Amino acid sequence: MLGLFLALLGSGMSLATPMVTKWVLDSLGASLSLSGPITALVGLLLVGIVILTWQWIMLGALGERVVLEARESMVRRLLRATIPAVTRRQSGELVTRVTSDTVLLREAASSSVIGLINGAIMLVGTLVLMGVLDLVLLGTTVAAVVVVGLLFATLMPAIAKAQERAQEHVGRVGGRLEGALRAIRTIKVSRAEDRTAERIIDDARVSTKYSIRAVRREAIAWTLAWSGIQLAIILILGVGAWRVSLGVLEVSSLIAFLLYAFALMEPITELSQNLTALQAGIAAAERIRSVDDLEQESSVPAAAGLAAAGAPAILELRDVRAAYSADSEPAVKGVDLVIPRRGHVAIVGPSGAGKTTLFSLILRFLQPQEGEILLDGVPYRELTHEQVRARLAYVEQDTPVVPGTIRDNLLLSHPEAGEDELLKVLHDVRLAEMAGNLDQELSPTSVSGGQRQRIALARALLRTPDVLLLDEATAQLDGLTEAAVHDCIADRASKGAVVTIAHRLSTVIDADTIVVLQDGKVRAQGSHAALLETDELYASLVEALSLAEGKSPAAA
Template sequence: MSGIESGVDTPPELSARETWRALYRHFRPHRRVVALGAFLALVGAATGLAQPLAAKALVDRLGEDGSITGILLLLTGLVLFGTAVESVGSYLLERTAESVVLAARRTLIGRLLRLRLPEVERTQPGDLMSRVTSDTTLLRAVTTQSIVMAATGGLAFVATIVLMGVMDVVLLGVTLGVIVLIGGAVALVMPKIAEATRRSQEAVGEISTVLERAFGAFRTVKASGAEERESAVVEAAAQEAWRHGVRSAKWQSLASTSVGLAVQVSFLAVLGIGGARVASGAISVSTLIAFLLFLFYLIDPVSKLVSAVTQYQVGSAAVARITQAERLETEEEALVDPAGAGEVVAGAGGAGAGGAASVTFEDVTFRYREDLPYVHHGVSFEVPGPGMTAFVGPSGAGKTTVFGLIERFYEATGGRVLVDGKDVRDWPLAALRATIGYVEQDAPVLAGTLRENLVFAAPDASEEAIRNVLLRSRLDGLVERLPDGLETLVGHRGSKLSGGERQRVAIARALLRGPRLLLLDEATSQLDAVNEMALRDVVAEAAREVTVLVVAHRLSTVTLADRIVVMDAGKVRAVGTHDQLVAEDPLYGELAATQFLASAR
């Protein structure tokens, strides 16, 4: 089971103090409602404690040939009142528990969507999803019910023990002796419950990870005839979750049934010793009956205490996994555009306020992790705006990484990355990204409607701006053919669109934002010749007003660039025009010749 990579697949061992602090953080906003639920539960418990005393009075009254009507009515009233109060308290606690889960999910989702990209790349998305869904569910009981059960169960236990002691200390000693003996054995299995639950939740996360992988490449799975193999992987993870779930259930069953065992053994011991004490005249029959009733009543608070401890063990495993996710490094500020930062420029594709942006790399070095080799070895270049600059070079030269550093998906290990002469680390992150339109290499399209995808980066775009960008990206014909036009669902990851259509949607989405800097990572790779020519014209037109950086492998795109940056092995070899580089740089000449040959076939 892979879990989470880079040595964080096992949740950190939290101390008891850290666990309680994390639990209290979830519990704190609802503490007043929980206190009210606990108070109602205590009232219900108090009515239960009064019943054995009423029963003792009833037996004494029978011995005196007195009327028992009043006592029966009192008993009936206590039962009805106690049931009603406990029902209201239970509803409040259940409702609060759902609120705790909602708040935990809301907080965790907001944090996970702000994770730094390296953190996401080191983790399994399916496992993170299971922490939002499965692990937060386990908070439901531990943050409300277990706390209340521990409090009310403990108080009810103490009150019952006191009343039993008042009635007969000898019988109380017998009862406590049995409970302590069996309770000690129960305490030994509690850590096993926590461990089994933790492993079960990890296996559930693995199921999500495997399914996310399979559905993310569903066509590849089918085309490769790998359904059975993928099913086997999922089943193995499910079997692992079942195995640990059964182990947890075994220990929990042992803990819960021990309560009944303790009471039954205590009952037999009390019945035997109590019968002897009645026969000797040490206590009355009514006292023995009341004591036995208290003994049976003791089942409830003891059960609550055992359940509270069990739920704590289960919840602590979930809290550890949630805490681990919360400790992943996030970007330092919320990705919410400041006022005006993400304003859509009418017409789309034009330069935003301030004109075209400039980009400068000053002796930039970078590696993804300390244990990995450097990707950039002192990269330096300058791109004034507007205009088009193409980045070319063999695979692994570090071209796409340039875009990741500009967007601050990654932080440069050394040197500086400047936009408009200002270090990107000094920009407000939302303002920086509002300046940039970015088209990824695989041009992702999200599930939803075509309109939702187009306005994803510009939610306030006008209809005129949308129509304009549809025409410029050659998507107007597609919209006319679709059954519901812009409201047509595009399917999971745009499965209902062709590769070229997805690329055009991604380009239109970037243009609609009205960026000052446009980053295109091989944005025309899946387009046919006709659409590629059309999109090249769109990009060339945008380059008159904004700065366009493009990673390109097609010579037809490169020759349109105002300047070309040739990269190799994480360094900039040369900068110039197509004609200059063909004449002066052997690597570029080789790349250009190869592409000439490829286009001639």
């Protein structure tokens, strides 16, 4: 509102200038003192400079705050969204909405609306003052303005559509490029650099095509507007000179009218520019608003918190059925599973058996379509996502490095952990060499795969969770380090629950209970020895694991 007030005040100064100029000319013709009108002109100039500077700084700061708030809102919603809602979209496209679309929103939110109102008022004010000076010349001017306005109204929607399509393809460029950079090693080994680049550049070319289309239409619109105003000025000059010769119009009035005519381009330009920026901003706002439509994880419990520890199991799945979308085949079908408060449970099965889906359900990345999951005897539906995950820790097989230092990575789950706890957990996972350099920045290339796994395991073991979920946390470790990590897991299993997706024979043998999954169902469960004798699928899996590790099934 203050920006609009300042804009209108500035426009008032501009509208007053031709009238003061007429005052100067009239005083000169009447041999009167010029001190009054000259002082008025200088005053208008100085006040205009102050208003312009104030408005520019204020609206610029406002625009940046709008961008910050939009980015803050989107970042929070993206990180609070459900896993399926985020993974259905290309991450690079979502990043583009946070970085690029918000810049388009800035102009629309800060200055475009003010510019439209101010431009409209200035246009009307200019025409009114022209009417005060001479109604015949005003009619000539209005005819030109109407023609220009109709041309703009015809061309503007096409310009906005072209800009929207261009920005849409910019988002695709971001998505494809982000995915390509994540898979850069695979692309290079496949000698696919040029082919991958072409696919990305295709979207860039399409974006450029639409941008050029918008530029062409803008050029036509501006040329027509400029030509229309220039033609109007020529007509005004001709008609005005004729009316001066008839003695019905003063020369000073004609000059003032011409100054208004020359200035008429400014509000028309302001209107069209701000209308274009507003349309681009509205298109960007629609893409930003789609982030608000992402399904969010629960933050308010449906019932009162966690029950006191006393249920026979820490985790329980009762007849759980789940799929990744409403129209896809269920990945888990009627699973019943009990995870005791202590001990090591290994989950095995062929590819596609539902092992990862089971973890996604326990971690609440995926919601069951049927059945129920209980934590400490309390159904998940009565708990927030945060309450559930506060009792769990998770180590992915392909453990990513979180942006930041070693300390940042370790403190991700428990930011209140002390220095002694960090040093101890690093020692337990055989990363004592990192203890003296906790503030070293990490990147995917600064640590090996085994080190990434051990950092993730150290993070999970910090502050001893009730349930430790491991997606084969020893897959990238050498024999000596694997043995040390197994000792950590065994120690944790003696104090709480450990659930492992097992891909290595050593993990299977060490488990207290082994659950065999097949086609999304629990086929069998028991000890290693018992299953080896009673379950044909388990025996074949063990044989495959043994051959992969160079051992004999009998020795296993």
